[in-house]
Amino acid sequence: MFTVNHRTYNPPAQPVVVICLDGSADEYLDCAIARGRMPNLLKMSQDGWRGFARAAMPTFTNVNNSSIVTGVPPSVHGIGGNFFFDTASGEEVMMNSSKFLRAETIFPHAQRSGRKVAVVTAKEKLRDIFASGLISEGGIAFSSEKARHAVVETHGIGDVEELVGPTPEIYSGDASLYVLKAGVALMKAGRADFLYLSTTDYMQHKHAPEEAEALDFYAAIDAEIGRLLALGAVIGITADHGMNAKQRADGTPNVIYLETELVSTFGEGFRVILPITDPYVAHHGALGSFAQVHLPAGMDAVKVRDWLLKRTGITECHERATAALLMELPEDRMGDLVVSSARNVVLGRTPAYHDLAALAGALRSHGGRYEEMVPLVFSSPLNEAYAVRASGDVRNFDIFEITCNGTR
Amino acid sequence: MFTVNHRTYNPPAQPVVVICLDGSADEYLDCAIARGRMPNLLKMSQDGWRGFARAAMPTFTNVNNSSIVTGVPPSVHGIGGNFFFDTASGEEVMMNSSKFLRAETIFPHAQRSGRKVAVVTAKEKLRDIFASGLISEGGIAFSSEKARHAVVETHGIGDVEELVGPTPEIYSGDASLYVLKAGVALMKAGRADFLYLSTTDYMQHKHAPEEAEALDFYAAIDAEIGRLLALGAVIGITADHGMNAKQRADGTPNVIYLETELVSTFGEGFRVILPITDPYVAHHGALGSFAQVHLPAGMDAVKVRDWLLKRTGITECHERATAALLMELPEDRMGDLVVSSARNVVLGRTPAYHDLAALAGALRSHGGRYEEMVPLVFSSPLNEAYAVRASGDVRNFDIFEITCNGTR
Structure with missing residues (x-):
């Protein structure tokens, strides 16, 4: 049991895995499920719970990942976009660094409470925020993008490529699959039992839900979810934002x-x-x-x-x-x-x-209100208190709390 | 082929059925599909198309039904709610009458073009709007609520109870099922080949998507959809608005x-x-x-x-x-x-x-932005032009145009 930013987490003994499927508008899941391509996600929604959660505005990756790992909105954690304009200095400032984060992440606390924490992201840009305070406590944090550069001193792990495979191309679906495969490998090796796995939305920017490439991608994602379930994990899945076609009737950018x-x-x-x-x-x-x-x-x-x-x-x-x-x-x-x-x-x-x-x-x-509602799926049924909460105005950044405390 | 409010409709020879499943937030379909309770809707989404459409604001029944039957937003058809306050007279005015409708519905035009039009609504309040100009052209319009009171002169049909069964209780799921059963019966009897079937949201106000009552209701809806498909109809399904729990963490009204x-x-x-x-x-x-x-x-x-x-x-x-x-x-x-x-x-x-x-x-x-995004499902694949349109900012009141012109 540990408390961070006024939330108390009481994770079950079994492995806890939270997955952020970047850019996964609900249509991606619907299309893949209807075509029989996500049997494990379907099973989660039958045996556990599936609904919608509200993301943080603006509906961008850094903003929402920062909310998910801290459990607080951008007004508290300070990351309201990938960058901002500092009127005092007159400079545009990138926020790909934990020094801009104004709230602690839950990870060092989970690690200190006795869990083996591992955080894997597709894009290196998020690693510094996720790793904040974690490595010195003995946790693991690395990205698909720079998997081969991970070293024990700064990442808590030095053999990622031996464990998971060669570092993938960042502009690919593989960069995301690598994140989930890393989760499976870390759990199998007994090196993690409290994981955050955060993919990238390259595929969703490129492909509509009904396209073969998207369906193949989600089928591959689902296979990894199946492996995590088989390893006994309780799993919570959400997204940082949805995704919409931003085009005119003739298909040109709008x-x-x-x-x-x-x-x-x-x-x-x-x-x-x-x-x-x-x-x-x-x-x-x-x-x-x-x-x-x-x-x-x-x-x-x-x-x-x-x-x-x-x-x-x-x-x-x-x-x-x-x-x-x-x-x-x-x-x-x-x-x-x-x-x-x-x-x-x-x-x-x-x-x-x-x-x-x-x-x-x-x-x-994405970025606006029409990418605000995202999937929320749990592998186990919710207990009574959290079932009420999940049917109200539940947020995607409630996911760690619900996965830890709300699954029966 | 006919043109109404600047839209041209070119329906296929087969029967055309548009269904408005009142209050059907997408979660209702997800939950029922995951549990194997909507095999026909699942088949539609596999063989045809499923995604989201944007409803008209405010997300109320009359507003959106009026948009669906005219193909224009409330700014044009004039029905912006169930009633309004007339500042000139100082009176609150109900708008359950076609005299408040400022645009023609497509139905008299469809009937004149040679189709046999039938419009069935659960609630009597919508009948007058739907029937506007239709009965004198030879069409049919009645409600579940007042099924037994339908007469040829004003409804285009006088034997509803003989055809469909006894008039159901309005506060019930049966009031909605009756609408779809009426559609099946009218098609079977050869009395309609261009139908609008509009249910009521009593069940959705009362039951969350995962509750047994909701699942049973959608399973019964799905059985009627199956009968319509078996009769050779091309079907478009949408909703007038979504539905959310409006409650605090303790379950009390918010x-x-x-x-x-x-x-x-x-x-x-x-x-x-x-x-x-x-x-x-x-x-x-x-x-x-x-x-x-x-x-x-x-x-x-x-x-x-x-x-x-x-x-x-x-x-x-x-x-x-x-x-x-x-x-x-x-x-x-x-x-x-x-x-x-x-x-x-x-x-x-x-x-x-x-x-x-x-x-x-x-x-x-419902009524706000969080009930704005609704399901949009077609029984046939969309042709290229309408597939682009459906993946953009498609509206629920595009449904007659897409069902008529966009299904291959």
């Missing part, structure tokens, strides 16, 4: 170039921050359904907000303080206005800033 | 009494309109996640809006013109402010106005 439109309407001096932007852009072109807008000095925020709300494709626009409340965001890392866009619309800066040619295939992305 | 709070903060003179209110309130107590607020004369709308946006549980609040744009609502039938609430929160007027004791069991309701 982009609002926010900075261009604001400058042409109100004049120079706008800075639009797209917090989806990270070192990995080939699959989404840094286009998502969420933006922070920094206004030029002296600009009337209400005037700009009201103009934006009339623009077709914009679904929400709030001033900083209101957005901080409604979207649980850290006020000191926000713009003057927060904007999110429709199910089929992404927000860009200027046409020159985004390389649409680099997009392989149709544009599928 | 209500914000808006009128009470506004009066105690800003003084007398507020009128809160809850457009879920209709003659059938036993299953939801007139509590939903959407409200129209009429302000006292001289009250600062922006001040009230900004106060409401800070109230935990409120997720959206807009002035009339902005709400009309963002939610596609008819501006002349709205309040000064439009409010919607969280996944687990409903809006009430005053504690005295709502009879919570009349609620049988937990409070499950």
